[in-house]
Amino acid sequence: MSLQALPIGINTLSVIREQDMVYIDKTPLVWQMTKQPARFFLSRPRRFGKSLLVDTLKELFEGNRALFEGLYIHDKWDWSKSYPVIKIDFASGILQSRKQLDERIEIILTENQQRLGVESGNQRADIPGKFTDLILKAREKYGQKVVVLVDEYDKPILDNIDYSERAAEVREGLKNIYSVLKGQDAHLQFIFMTGVSKFSKVSLFSGLNQLKDITLDENYATICGYTQQDLETAFAGHLADVDWAQLKDWYNGYQFLGEPVYNPYDILLFISGNQRYRNYGFETGNPSFLIKLFQQKAYFLPDLEQLEVSEEILDSFDVEAIDPVTLLFQAGYLTIEKAYTGFDGQFLFQLKVPNREVRQALNSHFINGYTQTxxxxxxxxxxxxxxxxxxxxxxxxxxxxxxxxxxxxxxxxxxxxxxxxxxxxxxxxxxxxxxxxxxxxxxxxxxxxxxxxxxxxxxxxxxxxxxxxxxxxxxxxxxxxxxxxxxxxxxxxxxxxxxxxxxxxxxxxxxxxxxxxxxxxxxx
Missing domain, CATH: 3.40.1350 (Trna Endonuclease; Chain: A, domain 1)
Incomplete structure (x- = not known):
């Protein structure tokens, strides 16, 4: 029996399902999120399957029933309804100024307007005005509340993180559009925002307090990534002769207060690369800013072996005050080993490097930065x-x-x-x-x-x-x-x-x- 194709680099649900590629059914968790109106935020490291999750939500709310046949959610979803979906995606290109960001946002709003078949309103309106107009007209045309999905919500800031003033300007531009969501809450069915970093709500979301942060929610710990069971079932044929202990040592270990998961990108490239153990997920990364930050703070690297941090450290990323440990965690170089309550009732985390691949990659970057070798x-x-x-x-x-x-x-x-x-x-x-x-x-x-x-x-x-x-x-x-x-x-x-x-x-x-x-x- 031939093996299913691997969805390497594919973030589109329709391609995976129509081409009968391996697909890990995340719809049990999607159902928990979507069965009632809700607003969610999720942070995960790069190449963890966030974009595929966003596309899955888009297809679901648009009512594309055929793509969900055989999946958990198929007989639970009300297919008689379809919702207008506004998708905002900052994945492509690098925006190096507030002007470039504003131009990109204008293009994104126009693309959504055309896809939804909504007539443009006042062309002279500012960005918040145009976004508001799009939401209101989409609801009026479709007779349903609007779904807003935001992928790579933080990428414009991270692309400029080396330049704090520019990053701050871009952040204000993003706040300009995200703040609309609070004002239009009555017209929204569902919001989902995802990215790599987790900026403080005060600095970016401008009062968007209705977002439920599921980054460290044990109920959603496996919503992105592959579990051990996923590998032993959906990938059983591809991994028939694998040394499971060695595979875990190299690629498992990412924990978000629940079951540990593998980075999907690692596993797909490991299989397609004839099961060679090497650095897949981090080989293209160049965390020059991160290494520079460690140098500036004269960070004692051995401290990375026994890190204990508060919830605030993992939750307080901002361009004016960046803790290098926060950056390591959000980039996937550190993960949670265990969580516990401290002597003063504070929620504390013990962090660790997830696995051998990350350990090798991270310290290779440190060698480059600390020795220039x-x-x-x-x-x-x-x-x-x-x-x-x-x-x-x-x-x-x-x-x-x-x-x-x-x-x-x-x-x-x-x-x-x-x-x-x-x-x-x-x-x-x-x-x-x-x-x-x-x-x-x-x-x-x-x-x-x-x-x-x-x-x-x-x-x-x-x-x-x-x-x-x-x-x-x-x-x-x-x-x-x-x-x-x-x-x-x-x-x-x-x-x-x-x-x-x-x-x-x-x-x-x-x-x-x-x-x-x-x-x-x-x-x-």
């Missing part, structure tokens, strides 16, 4: 660092790390104080170790204090202490104070009971040399 040289160093750690070869590790820091073009950091701190060197080491899928325990605690970093790879455990020396003429120190601290505090003692070989490693970086000046170790 060429891609070819970076790969060579990654291989050598991996071989050193995997074989317990500390002599080679010292040589590789010294070559790494010697090769950093420090002129690129002339106006950046980042390399002046101990945290910078720890962050570079962390990025390299994490990109190799090593287990890293930052600020590893014992009953006598905490060591900077414990790295576990293969048969070896490395308990590392890092110090920054600021002397102009560095002289080798005996004993190595970093190694001595590990021994004095017995940081490695708790690891001796296992079968893995344990190394105590003391690293001293010199601020003037901007390199690893001394590395000593003891094998336990």
């Amino acid at each position: 060429l891609a070819s040289e970076k790969l060579k160093i990654q291989h050598q660092v991996f071989d050193s750690l995997n074989q317990g070869d500390l002599v080679q590790l010292q040589t590789v790390l010294q070559r790494l820091f010697a090769g950093i073009p420090w002129r690129n950091f002339t106006h950046n104080a980042l390399p002046e701190s101990e945290g910078y060197y720890a962050s570079v080491l962390y990025a390299f170790f994490a990109s190799l899928n090593a287990t890293i325990i930052p600020e590893d605690t014992t009953n006598r204090g905490q060591v900077d970093m414990t790295v576990i790879l293969g048969d070896f455990i490395y308990v590392m202490e890092i110090k920054l020396d600021k002397s102009a003429d560095y002289q080798k120190q005996t004993p190595n104070p970093a190694l001595q601290q590990i021994q004095d505090k017995a940081y490695a003692q708790k690891y001796i009971v296992g079968e893995q070989t344990v190394f105590e490693v003391g690293l001293i970086f010199n601020q003037v040399q901007r390199n690893l000046a001394q590395l000593d170790w003891r094998k336990l």
